[in-house]
Amino acid sequence: MQAMGASTARPRSEYMIALGLAAGPVVALGFTRFAYALLLPSMRSELNWTYAAAGGLNTANALGYIIGAGSGAWWSRRLGAGRSFVIGIVISALALLGSGLTSDFTALSIFRFIGGLATAVTFVVGSALASRIPTGGRQHRSAALVGVYMAGVGIGVVIAGVVVPAALTAWDASGWQAGWLLMGLLALLLVGPAAWAVKAVPPAAPPTGAANEASSLRRMTPAFIWYVLFGAGYVSYMTFVIALLRDQGMGTWSTAGFFVVLGGASALATLLVWGRIIGRLRGGHAPALVSVVVLVGVLPVLLFDGAAAAIASAVIFGAGFMAGPTAVTVLARRMLPQHAWTSGIAWLTVAFSVGQAVGPLIAGILSDSEGGIAKGLWLSVILLLLSAIASLFQREVKPAPEPRAVAEAGAK
Structure with a gap:
């Protein structure tokens, strides 16, 4: 009877851990990256920006994201995965607060760059942590837990969709600054659940073969290639769709509803x-x-x-866009040896970030x-079509057995 009780309770605890880790994507993507689309029309109007300048600010964020993604595995080894994850959220929160304290383009670019770097470390390390939540070897359960982690992005978008319009309405011209500040404060509150969750994730397996990792990555x-094209395609829409809807005559709360x-x-x-779905497709x-x-x-x-x-677009696009990181994380988990999950996800996220920068x-x-x-958003359609074609060339190959596992099998 006791064993049955433990078996019943286990999935619930797994999902709670994944939900705690989801605090990372709430801050990393929901607040730091995507909420900018809601703030952009007000910032562009108040600060007299062109669309190229507005896109450039997001590019600064993406450049930071590239560096953060590329160094995510290094930070994980240097500080430990759990500590890197939590520190990344704290720095991201401070960058959000800083963005609300200045109207200088250079300063905002620096805060967006820092925010991108910190959130990339958080997202990469968090993806690897979510992949390591113990499931007893059940692939479908692991894919579902990664999905719970990625759902933090949607949760963050919903929160931003309520908080930012409220700030824009209450503070009018300075509402965009209040929006950044409120998200920064909320990000600080999420440090607690994130810190709790990382304690429940076991450490990664030690490395046993660099050649195995390199060949798997190749x-x-x-x-x-898919991730570069997908990143460029989906983020172009996320950056400018609110501005398009405002040009079409939708007001602040209507576009907020779209975002929610x-x-x-x-x-x-x-x-x-x-x-x-991802757990079953190969x-x-x-x-x-x-x-x-x-x-x-x-x-x-x-x-x-x-x-x-607008609502049709929100439902269909919303239902799909964060499945991309879920799919590539699950694919990396299947094709790479366990010790290479963090670095593999990091390099894939670099590819994603290059697309998001360009x-x-x-x-x-x-x-x-x-x-x-609209002309700019047709770019999204072209890039997403090319990404789908590129992805069809991917074949799934399981990683070679770890030398230690082979030795243990031989001993048996």
Whole structure:
């Protein structure tokens, strides 16, 4: 009877750990990256920015993200995974607070850069931590737990979709600064749950073969190409879609509703749907499916005006966009030896970040030209289509057995 009780309680504790770790993506992507889309129209109006300048600020964030992603595994080894994860959230919170205390473009760019670096470390290390939550070897359960972790992004988008419009309404011209400050304070409150969760995750297996890791990474080349294109495609939409909707005549609270629906669709789909689907698909089929769903989600606001098109776009795009990191994290877990999960996810996130750095800048330049924001967002459609094609070339190959595991099998 006692054993049955322990077995029943175990999944619940696994999901609670994943939910605690989800504080990382709430701050890293929900607040630091995506909430900027809500703040951009007000900031652009008050600070007299072009769309290229607005995209450039997001590029500064993405450049920081590239460096943070590339150094995530190093920080994990240097400070420990749990400590790196929590410190990343703290620094991200301080960068959010700093963004609300200045209107200087250079200072804002620096805070966006620092925020990008810190959140990348948090997201990379957190993805590896979520992959290491004990499941007794059950692949489908592991995919579901990674999905819970990624659902933090949607939760963060929903929170931002309520907090930012409230700040813009209450403080008017200075509302964008209040929005950054409020998100910074909320980020600090999430440090507690994150710190609790990391204590429950076992340490990574020690490295046993660098050559095995390198060859496994080379076999994931199509996934790297997919992630660059996917990152550039989806983030161009996320950066400028609110500005497009405002140009189409939607007000502050209408666009806030759009953002809340998008975040809610993301959280629910990541929690309830994608974990199961990704757990069953092999190779590049899951990333390709994600790209197609996200591409379809971009089309309604480009083809039609009005609330119905906006809501359709929010539901479809929201349901798909965070399935991308879920799919690539699960793929890395399957194809890399355990000790290489953090570094593998880090390098994949670098690829993702390169796309996120380039996409908004090019989309911003296109948006400043004849054709406006819609012209920039058609770039998303093209890039997402190319990403789906690239992903289909990915084949799934299991990592070679660890030397230690082979020796133990031989002894038996």
